[in-house]
Amino acid sequence: MPPLLVIFIGVLSVSASAIFVKLSTAESGTIAFYRMxxxxxxxxxxxxxxxxHELKEIRSRDWVFSTIAGILLAFHFILWFESLRYTSVASSTVLVTLQPLFAIFGTYFFFKEKITLKSVLAMIIAIGGSFLISWGDFQVGGTAFYGDILALIACALVTGYMLxxxxxxxRIGLTTYTIIVYTVSAVTLAIYMLVKGESFTTDDPMNWLWFLLLAIVPNLLGHNLFNWALKYVSANTISIAILFEPVGASIMAFLVFGEVLISSQYIGGAIVIIGILLYVIDFKQLFKLFQKNY
Incomplete structure (x- = not known):
């Protein structure tokens, strides 16, 4: 399948993540643990x-990197899930998907990828649209501001995981890479729960449904598809595309929780899509194709 189509399906899948978390009554560590x-x-x-058999072929350096990636992913989920307790779905998902702010410089320093004028312009447009989506939700102080800070830190952690x-x-196949990272993440979360004294059980039977849906939809359909795409595209491309997540999450939040979207959020959603299209479309190739056909 075309990598960009795979990324699009992945974004739709992860958009449901905040909804399942918000529906659950369990503690953040418990939700994150069972998801992984x-x-x-x-x-x-x-x-x-x-x-x-692929485990025998993995180098020691890659084991270290996989462990770090799993730990980063674990704490990303803890902080993001916790942020949803304090701020709206729109605000939390907007901040947690501002990965280009970190990824575009991370890929430059670690992978020597060039920062083009088009990618910078696309990033600015998409991020501007993201802020506009949640303009009515951001608050200067109080619990919402605390939730925003947690979401922003969670964004930095997941960007490190992607890099x-x-x-x-x-060097590592999709299934093998995913099973290693998710296992490390689950173990990290189990240790976190033991230290924090969080329960591995829940009094609400519906929580088990939300745990299972989190594992299947955002993880196995969402993050697994992103992991597959990383072999063919840059982490920058995925980070830009993930900016579409607040659009899907805001619509779902309206349908499930009645979180009303204001006009600025609709406009922001359109701006996010424009930024994504600007980044992923090869306009030179498109122009050549147009000349060839017309």
Whole structure:
């Protein structure tokens, strides 16, 4: 499949993540743990059948990088899920998807990728649209501001996870890479829960449904598709595309929770899409195709 189509499906899948978290009554660490743990359980039979032998081929350096990526992913989920307790879905998802602010410079310093004028312009447009989406939700102080700070830190952590993944996916297969990182993340979250004294059980039976949906939809459809795409595209491309997540999440939040969208959020959504299109479309190739046909 075309990598950009895969990324689009992935973005739609992760857009549902904030909704499932908001519906759950469990603690943030518990939600994050079961999201990763159930993902590992679902993938394990496939891994044991087809990919177990690949573990012998992984270098020690890649084990270290995979461990760091798993730890970053674990704390990304903890902080982001916690932010949803304090601020709106729109504000939280906007801030957590501002990865280009970090990724565009991370890929420049670590992978020597050039920063083009088009990518900078696309980033500015998309980020501007993202802020406009949640203009009515941002607050100067109080609990909403605290939630915004948590979401911003979570954004930095997931960008680090993506950058390590971009390097690792060039040498490690998708299933093997994912099972390693998700296992490390689940173990990290289990240790976190033990230290914090959070419960591995829940009094609300519906939470188990939200845990399972988080594992299947955002993880196995969302993040797995991003991991697959990292072999073919830059982390910058995925980070820009993920800016579409607040659009989908805001619509879902309106349908499920009645979080009303104001006019600035509709306009912001359109601006985000324009920024994404500007970044991913090769206009020179498009112009050549137009000349050839017309």
């Amino acid at each position: 743990f159930l993902s590992v359980l679902i993938m394990l039979p496939l891994f044991l059948k087809n990919n177990l 390590f993944g971009q390097d690792l996916r060039r």
